[in-house]
Amino acid sequence: MDTTDKNESTTDASSQNPKLRSQEWFGRTGKDGFIYRAWMKNQGFPHHLFTGEKPVIGICNTWSELTPCNAHFRELAEAVKRGIWEAGGFPLEFPVMSLGECQIKPTAMLFRNLASMDVEESLRANSLDGVVLMCGCDKTTPSLIMGACSVDIPSIVLSGGPMLAGRYQGRKIGTSDLWRFAEDFKTGAMSQEEFVTAEACMARSQGHCAVMGTASTMAAMAESLGLALPDNATIPAADSRRKVMAHMAGMQIVEMVRKDLKPSDILTREAFENAIMVNAALGGSTNFIIHLLAIAGRIGVDLSIDDFDRLSANIPLLANLQPSGEHFVEDLFYAGGLPAIIRELRGVLHNEAITANGKTIGQNCEKAACYDREVIASVDEPFKPESGIAVLKGNLCPNGAVLKPSAATPALMKHTGRAVVFENIDDYKARIDDPDLDVDPTCVLVLKNVGPKGYPGMPEVGNMTLPKKILAQGVHDMVRISDGRMSGTGFGTVVLHVSPESAVGGNLALVQNGDLITLDVEQRLLHLHVSDQDLAARLVHFKPIDLGYNRGYVGMYIRHVTQAHEGADLDFLKGSSGSVVKRDSH
């Protein structure tokens, strides 16, 4: 075996593929080339891997035991590597910050932008020609895509896949049942022992949440944007075909490097519009809006919150999936997967949008079949006529607020009620179950200071559990309003993402107990029945809260985070810095 570097003089033979970015590192002569190659060789890589014949493919891995939804990613990465080797690439796996939705306090959303910075700088600083983005739990998808967009080297998304549906006491369960269990626990209908049994029954396999929550919404977003291969979004994590998908993604990224197919080639305005329409038909998470806006900001596509309402207005709900319906993401896969949904929508989508495999989204899905109309309805006979995410405006949310009609109660979609105000999450927790709380089912629960700056990080607390005494009456929904978010697995008549948030003195901060509030979803209205004059008088007494975060990332986040209707990215992260690094390390 020849392990010498006798071919050193030919390392400038980036002639093999003069375009490869990695040759800026490995193709160098003299001291710099020595440094860039020598230490890499301690892993046992032969010299010919560095000569510019094989594209160097990063595998950006969010594996972590603290992100259980992504805990199977080391094994999955091995399948990616097989695909990369087979296609003639040179795989190099690296870790980035991983965000476990259910572990991270105060909320994983606080760190989405930080993780995106980690991805961006890791991609740019290293000798990579392309990258496979290994995404799973909610925030791990937008953060990786955002980072990749700000560098713009060929990138493909590989999702980890959903969990198998849980089974509890003979019936299927998923994350959306958590919210029902929480109500039962509050009223005493479920014991702590039953809770412990149910939690093991729910999370019984590898993968992310089994319902159309934010993780599956993000996987579907990646597929409908064209950043992933067909079927990537729905193959269960535990299905052997998930590894086949990983292998194929590994093969395809090598091809994408050879063709120089970059995120900026795929992520056109049309691709974003496709993703919005597909998300509507799926009944995807409200978090979709905030993440897609942030991605658009990175890639330079002009997208506004109003586009979501406008583009989904005529899209019916096709997928019968929790939380808007009954079934699970694995059922969507068995019924034909996302391609079957996309094919249903071919009359309205931009079918010519290019995708990661070099084909158009229309070509990818033209033969897609639906095997179960119970799970994927047709456009002619939809599951529900209305879908999407309603964007509300009014004096309570001049820059917008959102509500998911498919997961709300029809009778509350036009409602006027008396505000019951909680100044912050601690106030809510302290008083919500107080028997003396002056509240009835017609009231509107208002929660302040759970926005991007106010919590900080805009947590998923907007679907606040109802007062115990209301639940005891058998009432399971009330109008709730906040500047926070809701889990994609959540449901109810919940108004979220109120902008501007209360922490910056938005009118939400000025709501007082007893004020009347009107929600009218059909009119897209959220109105506080207090005159401008009275609001101005109240504003005089507004004092910004001091959360005591003066330093570090969180201090920087609070200073620079944008409002929900802008995607809640950090203001200085908008756009791209490209992939060029001018200076060497020594």
Ligand code: FES
């Ligand atoms: Fe990770 Fe739901 S907790 S996807």
Ligand code: MG
């Ligand atoms: Mg979530």
